[in-house]
Structures are given as C-alpha cells and as structure tokens.
Amino acid sequence: MAAVKDSGFEALEKLKSTEPPVFLAPSSISEVARAASQYLFTKLKPHNPKSPFDELLVDGFDAEQIWQQIDMQSQPLLSSLRHEVKRFAKSPKEIRKIGDLAVEASHEGDVDEMDMDDDNDVEDDDDELEADESEGEEEEEDGEEEEEDEEEEEEEEENEGIEDKFFKIKDLEDFLEEGEAQEYGTDYKNKKGLSKGKNQNLSDDDDDYDEEDEEDEDEDEDEEDEEFGAFAGDDNEDADNLGKARYEDFFGGKKKETKRTMKDAIEDEEAGDGNQGTEKLSTHEKELLKLQSKIEQMEKANLDPKHWTMQGEVSATKRPKNSALEVDLDFEHNARPPPVITEEVTASLEDMIKSRIIEARFDDVQRAPSLPTKSKRQAKELDDSKSKKGLAEVYEEEYVQKSNPAFAPATFSDELKKEASMLFKKLCLKLDALSHFHFTPKPVIEEMSIQTNVPAIAMEEVAPVAVSDAAMLAPEEIFAGTGKIKDESELTQEERKRRRAKKKRKFKAESANHPVKKARDTNTEIHNTGNE
Amino acid sequence: MAEESTEMDIQSATEPESLPAKPIFKPLKAHEMSDGKVQFRKVSVPPNRYTPLEKAWLDIYTPVYHQMKVDIRMKSRKVELKTRADTPDVSNLQKSADFVHAFMLGFDVTDAISLLRMDELYVESFEIKDVKTLKGEHLSRAIGRLSGKGGKTKFAIENSTKTRIVIADTRIHILGAFSNIKIARDSLCSLIMGSPAGKVYSKLRAVSATLAERF
Numbered sequence: 001m002a003a004v005k006d007s008g009f010e011a012l013e014k015l016k017s018t019e020p021p022v023f024l025a026p027s028s029i030s031e032v033a034r035a036a037s038q039y040l041f042t043k044l045k046p047h048n049p050k051s052p053f054d055e056l057l058v059d060g061f062d063a064e065q066i067w068q069q070i071d072m073q074s075q076p077l078l079s080s081l082r083h084e085v086k087r088f089a090k091s092p093k094e095i096r097k098i099g100d101l102a103v104e105a106s107h108e109g110d111v112d113e114m115d116m117d118d119d120n121d122v123e124d125d126d127d128e129l130e131a132d133e134s135e136g137e138e139e140e141e142d143g144e145e146e147e148e149d150e151e152e153e154e155e156e157e158e159n160e161g162i163e164d165k166f167f168k169i170k171d172l173e174d175f176l177e178e179g180e181a182q183e184y185g186t187d188y189k190n191k192k193g194l195s196k197g198k199n200q201n202l203s204d205d206d207d208d209y210d211e212e213d214e215e216d217e218d219e220d221e222d223e224e225d226e227e228f229g230a231f232a233g234d235d236n237e238d239a240d241n242l243g244k245a246r247y248e249d250f251f252g253g254k255k256k257e258t259k260r261t262m263k264d265a266i267e268d269e270e271a272g273d274g275n276q277g278t279e280k281l282s283t284h285e286k287e288l289l290k291l292q293s294k295i296e297q298m299e300k301a302n303l304d305p306k307h308w309t310m311q312g313e314v315s316a317t318k319r320p321k322n323s324a325l326e327v328d329l330d331f332e333h334n335a336r337p338p339p340v341i342t343e344e345v346t347a348s349l350e351d352m353i354k355s356r357i358i359e360a361r362f363d364d365v366q367r368a369p370s371l372p373t374k375s376k377r378q379a380k381e382l383d384d385s386k387s388k389k390g391l392a393e394v395y396e397e398e399y400v401q402k403s404n405p406a407f408a409p410a411t412f413s414d415e416l417k418k419e420a421s422m423l424f425k426k427l428c429l430k431l432d433a434l435s436h437f438h439f440t441p442k443p444v445i446e447e448m449s450i451q452t453n454v455p456a457i458a459m460e461e462v463a464p465v466a467v468s469d470a471a472m473l474a475p476e477e478i479f480a481g482t483g484k485i486k487d488e489s490e491l492t493q494e495e496r497k498r499r500r501a502k503k504k505r506k507f508k509a510e511s512a513n514h515p516v517k518k519a520r521d522t523n524t525e526i527h528n529t530g531n532e
Numbered sequence: 533m534a535e536e537s538t539e540m541d542i543q544s545a546t547e548p549e550s551l552p553a554k555p556i557f558k559p560l561k562a563h564e565m566s567d568g569k570v571q572f573r574k575v576s577v578p579p580n581r582y583t584p585l586e587k588a589w590l591d592i593y594t595p596v597y598h599q600m601k602v603d604i605r606m607k608s609r610k611v612e613l614k615t616r617a618d619t620p621d622v623s624n625l626q627k628s629a630d631f632v633h634a635f636m637l638g639f640d641v642t643d644a645i646s647l648l649r650m651d652e653l654y655v656e657s658f659e660i661k662d663v664k665t666l667k668g669e670h671l672s673r674a675i676g677r678l679s680g681k682g683g684k685t686k687f688a689i690e691n692s693t694k695t696r697i698v699i700a701d702t703r704i705h706i707l708g709a710f711s712n713i714k715i716a717r718d719s720l721c722s723l724i725m726g727s728p729a730g731k732v733y734s735k736l737r738a739v740s741a742t743l744a745e746r747f
C-alpha cells in the first residue's frame with residue numbers, strides 16, 4: 001500500500017504539473033493518470049465498505065469502465081457524506097476538530113474528510129482532470145481552503161433539499177456570475193466562485209479585491225462597448241453577487257464621477273471629449289443638452305440633400321436601384337381589380353351550376369345553320385402522271401362533249417361511279433337478305449357466255465391437262481338422255497325401224513329449212529343429230 | 533338620126549331588166565391562188581430528232597400526205613413540204629409545216645397531230661433566261677423544279693391546262709390553245725422564279741376548275 005501510495009502521489013503530482021493540452025494528446029500521461037486514480041480509489045476505500053472493488057482495476061480497461069468503477073464507489077459515499085454533513089450541522093463543534101485533523105493529515109497525504117470533500121466536489125466532473133483539480137485544491141491548503149470548504153458545506157447544507165447530482169445551486173450561481181461578468185465587466189473571472197472546470201490558480205483573496213477592482217476599472221474605462229461601465233468597478237463592497245448593488249456602485253466614488261456621468265448623459269459616441277472636468281449636471285442642464293443635440297441633428301438633416309421621395313419628379317437615374325419597390329407608391333389603376341374569390345362566391349357559383357344541371361339548361365353554343373349553297377363542284381384532282389391520250393384526243397373529247405353530250409364517252413369519274421354503285425348494290429342485297437322478313441332475291445341478269453367443254457383445270461391452272469379430267473360442263477350438259485342406252489347390235493327389229501323413221505323425219509325437217517348445197521360429211525351430221 | 537339612136541339606147545338602158553345572177557365561184561385552190569405555182573416549206577431536222585423522225589416517219593407522212601394532201605419528203609436532213617394540185621386549203625401547207633416543226637421541237641406525234649386537226653393551237657417557246665438569269669447549279673435546280681420528280685410537275689401542268697410541254701435543256705416549248713398556253717406559262721414562270729411545287733399545284737387546281745366550268 002505504501003508503495004502504491006507513494007507512486008500514486010507522485011502520479012498526482014505529475015498530472016498536476018503537466019500542461020492541459022497534453023491531456024488531449026494520446027501519450028504516456030494516461031498511465032500516470034491511471035496510477036493517480038488508483039491511488040485515490042484506495043484512499044477512499046475505507047470509507048466505503050459496501051463497494052465491491054478493493055482497488056481500482058485499470059489494466060486493460062478503458063476510460064468508461066474505470067469511470068464506472070469510480071462511480072460505483074462514489075454513490076454510497078455521497079449518501080454517507082450527506083449524513084455526515086447533517087450531523088455537523090447539528091453539532092458544528094465537531095467540524096473544528098475534523099478541520100484541524102485535516103490540516104495535520106493533509107501533509108501526509110492521508111485520506112481525510114477534507115480529501116473526501118475535495119473529491120466530493122471533484123467527482124461530479126466527467127473527465128480525468130478531476131485528479132488535477134483535486135490536486136489544485138489540495139494546494140490551497142493555507143486556510144482559505146477551510147473557509148471555502150466551510151462555505152461550500154454551508155451552501156450544501158442549505159441547498160440540500162433542492163439539489164441532486166444533476167442540479168447544484170452553487171453551479172447555477174457560478175454560471176450566473178460568469179454571465180454577468182461577461183456582460184458588465186471582467187472582474188468576476190477573478191472571483192473564487194469559478195473553481196470548477198478551470199485550471200487557474202484561485203489565489204485571489206478578499207483582501208485583494210479592492211486593488212484588483214480599481215485596476216480593472218481603469219482598464220474598463222478604455223472599453224467603450226459597455227453600456228453599464230459603471231458596474232465595472234462594482235465590487236468594492238459586494239463580494240458575492242449583484243443583488244446587493246448600491247447607489248455608489250452605479251454612481252460610484254467621486255473621483256470617477258465625471259467619466260461615468262458623461263457616459264450616461266451623452267448617448268452618442270462623442271464621449272471622446274468627456275474630460276470636461278465639470279461638476280455633475282443638473283436635470284435642467286441635462287435637458288438642455290438633449291435639446292441641443294436634437295437641434296443639431298435637425299439642422300444637419302436640413303443641410304443634407306433631401307431623400308429622393310421628397311424631391312419632386314424623380315427619374316430612374318436619380319434614385320437608387322430598386323428603391324421604388326421599397327416605397328409604397330400610389331397611382332391610379334385603370335383596370336378593375338380581379339375579383340376576390342371567397343367562399344361565398346364559390347358557393348354561389350356551385351349552386352348555380354347545380355341548379356342548371358338539374359334543369360338541364362345548358363348554354364351550349366349551337367352551330368349557325370349554313371346557307372344552302374350550290375352543290376360542291378367536283379374537285380378535279382391533279383393527275384401528275386403522263387396522260388395516255390394525245391392532245392388531239394383530249395380536244396376531241398372536249399369538242400364531242402360540248403357538241404353532243406349523249407355520245408360522249410364515259411369519263412373516268414363515270415366509270416368510278418358505276419363501279420361504286422355496283423358495289424353498293426351488292427352490299428344492299430346482302431343486308432336485305434339478313435334483315436328483311438320478306439326477302440326478295442335480286443333479279444337475275446341473264447348473261448350469255450360460251451362455256452367450252454374444256455377441263456376446268458385447263459382454264460384455271462398452268463398444270464398439264466392430263467392431271468385432271470374434271471370438265472367445265474355438267475354431266476347433263478354433256479349428255480342428255482335416259483340411262484338406257486342400247487348398242488346397235490342389241491336393238492330389236494322394231495327399235496331399228498323406229499330409229500330409222502325418226503331419222504328420216506328429222507332429215508326432212510332440216511332439208512326443208514336449208515336446201516342441201518354441197519355434199520357434207522355425213523359423220524359429222526349424224527354426230528350432231530345424235531347429240532341433240 | 534344619131535339622136536334617135538342615142539335616145540333609143542338610153543331608153544333601152546332605162547328599161548327594167550332582171551340583173552344577171554351572181555356568179556358563184558368555187559373557192560380557189562391553193563394551187564390556183566398562187567397562179568399554178570407550187571409552194572414550199574422546209575423544216576430542218578436537229579440531230580437529236582433524227583432517229584425519232586426515222587421511227588415515226590410513217591406516222592408523220594400518212595396524215596400529211598393523205599389527209600392534208602401535201603407532198604412531204606425528206607431530203608438531206610431537211611423535211612420538205614410542197615403543195616399539190618388538189619391541196620384543198622391554203623392553210624394546209626402551213627399546218628403541215630407547223631406539225632412537222634412541232635415534232636422537231638420535241639413533241640410527240642400524237643400531240644403534234646392536234647395541230648393538224650385544230651386551228652387554234654399554237655406553239656410557244658421561251659428560254660429560262662428570259663424569265664430569270666440563273667447560272668450553274670441554280671439553273672439545274674430550276675430545270676429540276678420545272679419537271680418535278682419523274683416529271684410529275686410537268687405532267688400535272690399538262691393535264692390540268694390541256695397543253696403539252698417540252699423542256700429541252702434551257703428552252704421550253706408549250707403546245708396548246710392560247711389561254712391554256714398562258715396559264716401553263718405562268719405556272720412554269722413561277723416555278724422558275726422559285727415557288728414550291730405545292731403552291732403551283734394549288735393555283736392549277738383553282739384554274740382548272742374555272743376552265744372546266746366554262747364548258
């Protein structure tokens with residue numbers, strides 16, 4: 001333990017001696033810090049019987065884990081300390097005893113309630129600078145420390161009810177003082193209240209305040225951005241806070257009167273010539289000064305050139321760019337402003353629309369009936385192919401049409417018309433067949449055409465005739481007669497006679513019509529008659 | 533005695549007599565009109581028309597000789613025409629000459645024959661440079677514009693105005709009736725000047741409609 005103690009103490013010393021930026025850089029200082037933390041931990045151990053750790057484990061642990069260990073130790077410590085404080089509050093005499101003990105023991109470096117208090121204050125911080133701070137505080141052991149501790153304890157006693165580990169009234173007050181110091185003057189920085197988070201030597205005593213304040217005041221007077229420069233030298237009487245400010249604080253000692261009053265009275269920055277050296281001005285004089293300043297302002301404004309809006313007719317070149325936009329110009333509008341669409345307007349419109357729809361009274365635009373014009377003449381299409389007729393034929397046709405319209409050959413349009421009408425007739429026929437109950441078929445237009453008894457395939461196909469023997473003519477057309485055909489050898493005598501008589505009759509009929517002129521081929525004749 | 537004779541003469545003169553009938557003469561033939569002299573026409577053949585002339589010679593010869601009754605022959609790169617004794621009309625020779633000349637200009641026989649059949653047909657020729665001075669590519673483009681693609685613009689003008697057009701390099705010949713020639717000429721001139729074919733078509737449509745209405 002002693003070895004640890006020594007090394008720990010040395011570690012603390014070392015930490016304290018290092019510059020603050022070194023802490024930020026990763027360096028061997030971490031080893032030292034760990035040693036110091038371990039030392040402190042072991043110091044606190046006797047006061048915390050409930051903690052699970054005997055010593056602070058730092059080898060291979062990171063900052064978060066080390067901190068957790070410390071935290072676990074310190075939580076019950078805090079509650080026990082509160083108990084102690086209450087006890088002291090009831091019996092203040094005990095404090096003295098402990099305080100003396102602390103003074104004696106501190107030199108040895110033994111853990112005391114003193115250290116506990118220090119550590120107590122310190123352990124609220126979140127970084128490893130706690131060691132340094134506690135170190136810093138340990139140094140101020142001259143006696144001021146006691147006072148500080150006492151005051152801190154008192155403050156802690158007072159504020160027990162409100163405080164917890166998150167909120168400390170002392171911290172709040174210190175913060176407020178900081179703010180005020182920034183606003184009113186720089187003296188508050190030197191106050192003792194800012195022991196937290198700062199590595200400065202809190203070596204200021206109450207005795208030194210007067211001197212420092214006066215020095216600061218001289219400094220402050222040169223600064224012109226303080227409205228309440230009077231507050232700079234405020235702390236002659238008040239060490240703690242502004243709540244006990246007095247008249248002298250604002251309108252302080254006589255040797256600084258003139259400077260301060262000049263600052264109060266004159267609002268513009270002509271305080272450069274503030275060394276008039278006259279006595280403090282009365283109210284009347286102050287008012288006069290105000291009036292004078294106003295008068296001067298007005299005269300100055302009159303002498304200056306007028307604003308462009310006051311100059312009468314101003315063209316664009318005479319005023320700054322886009323300045324007309326900033327000014328509220330008033331001019332006549334010839335157009336009616338667009339109607340503001342409010343809810344009532346839309347409601348009325350919609351009602352009208354609905355009623356119109358119900359009535360079915362739409363104001364549709366109806367096409368005006370066009371006048372009956374003469375029938376559209378046939379738009380003669382431009383034919384851009386070479387004309388098949390010669391020029392002579394063209395004129396010939398024209399002449400014929402002019403002189404004798406009946407004989408005029410059908411023009412191209414007529415042929416087209418014919419074709420169109422034929423197509424339409426066919427279509428109508430088909431539609432009639434489908435739709436009429438009493439359908440009348442089309443009239444048969446008898447056409448004469450010669451059908452030769454050539455095999456159909458020959459007419460239709462290029463293939464050789466021998467492939468098919470389908471004939472164009474129907475069988476009845478080829479041979480008309482009954483099925484009973486008898487060969488000549490099969491005929492009976494009566495039938496032979498009958499045939500011969502028939503033949504004779506025919507021949508006679510024919511010869512009566514056409515007298516025989518020449519000798520004809522009887523074979524063909526017989527053949528013909530046989531076919532009839 | 534002399535006085536009596538004169539009186540008698542006078543008396544005979546003053547007697548109302550029926551005037552002799554007007555003599556009716558047959559119209560003079562061309563032959564007789566020129567006092568029996570034969571009239572000639574000579575039409576030179578340009579070298580590019582020599583072969584087509586050979587091919588279409590019979591088509592030319594037949595109507596001229598048989599219908600017009602004008603002697604026609606080809607001699608040393610010239611077509612000669614001569615009146616015969618039985619040439620019916622004086623103008624036949626001139627018509628035949630015009631017919632042959634039209635063929636030489638480049639018209640088809642079937643088109644040129646209309647000159648024989650109708651009186652009022654004429655041939656008008658002009659050059660592109662008469663309308664607008666064009667050189668080089670502009671000239672070629674103008675000629676292209678006149679004919680159109682595959683000759684369709686030319687045919688369109690021909691069909692709508694009942695004329696026939698021959699475009700021979702920079703020369704343009706139009707065959708047809710006088711008013712039709714005018715319309716065709718206007719269309720061709722507008723094409724030379726640079727108007728697009730569509731514009732010319734629309735004008736032609738309007739014109740042809742009016743032409744058709746007249747008859």
